[in-house]
Amino acid sequence: MxxxxxxxxxxxxxxxxxxxxxxxxEDNRIDAQAYIHSLSDVCKILLEPVRAQFGPVVVTSGFxxxxxxxxxxxxxxxxxxxxxxxxxxxxxxxxxxxxxxIHRSNLPFGQLIIENAGGKQWVHVSLGEPYRPIERCxxxxxxxxxxxxxxxxx
Numbered sequence: 001m002x003x004x005x006x007x008x009x010x011x012x013x014x015x016x017x018x019x020x021x022x023x024x025x026e027d028n029r030i031d032a033q034a035y036i037h038s039l040s041d042v043c044k045i046l047l048e049p050v051r052a053q054f055g056p057v058v059v060t061s062g063f064x065x066x067x068x069x070x071x072x073x074x075x076x077x078x079x080x081x082x083x084x085x086x087x088x089x090x091x092x093x094x095x096x097x098x099x100x101x102i103h104r105s106n107l108p109f110g111q112l113i114i115e116n117a118g119g120k121q122w123v124h125v126s127l128g129e130p131y132r133p134i135e136r137c138x139x140x141x142x143x144x145x146x147x148x149x150x151x152x153x154x
Contacts, residue, residue: 001026001029001030006036006039006040006042006043006044007040007043007044007047007048008048009043009047009048009051009056009057010043010047010048010057010059012029012032012036012039013029014059014062015032015039015042015043015059015062015063015083015086016028016029016032016039016062016063017062018061018064018068018071018072019060020071020072021068021071021072024065024067024068024071025068027065027067028063028064028065028067028068031063031065031066032063032065032083035063035082035083035084036083037083038082038083038084038127038131039062039063039083041084041127041131042062042083042084042085042086042126042127045107045108045127046086046102046107046109046125046126046127047059047086047088047125049105049107050088050090050098050101050102050125053101054090054093054097054098054101055090055091055092056090056091057088057089057090058088058089058090058091059086059087059088060087060088060089060122061080061086061087062080062083062085062086062087063080063081063083064078064080064081065081066081069081079110079111079126079127079131079132082131084110084126084127084131084132085110085111085124085125085126085127086124086125086126087115087122087123087124088122088123088124088125089122089123095114095121095122095123096114098123099112099114099123099140099151102123102125103140103151107125108127108128108129108137109125109126109127109128109137109138110126110127110128110129110131110132110136110137110138110139111124111125111126111132111136111139111140111141112124112125112126112138112139112140112141112151113125113140113141113142113143113148113151114141114142114143114151115142115143116142116143116144116145117145124143
């Protein structure tokens with residue numbers, strides 16, 4: 001399978017890979033082909049503006065088909081499984097900086113979450129309307145590995 005650009009700076013392989021589960025990547029990319037439109041929207045609507053603000057963005061998790069989602073312990077209802085979300089890090093920036101900038105921006109996100117697991121932190125961001133009901137958009141949370149709580153802002 002060939003790689004291609006979903007947006008100016010983000011590729012299909014970036015949004016469909018897995019460093020932790022490389023044996024699942026080929027099938028994950030096959031499954032992801034049904035979600036090219038939403039993956040492209042994640043890149044254009046959410047990730048490109050973050051990159052314009054901060055510079056290069058590392059996608060640690062994008063699309064997760066059923067097998068990959070189960071392997072990472074993802075929720076069955078996760079927007080990752082529909083190509084509508086990405087977990088990101090921005091080199092040289094804290095998760096709080098990135099989270100707060102996205103929250104204060106006019107980006108039409110669905111969920112914005114600071115997540116913690118295994119001693120690592122990242123920012124989860126997902127598409128808002130029409131991918132998520134408007135009453136569930138612009139939800140800002142922190143996840144400590146056990147529960148989600150409303151996120152404080154700096």
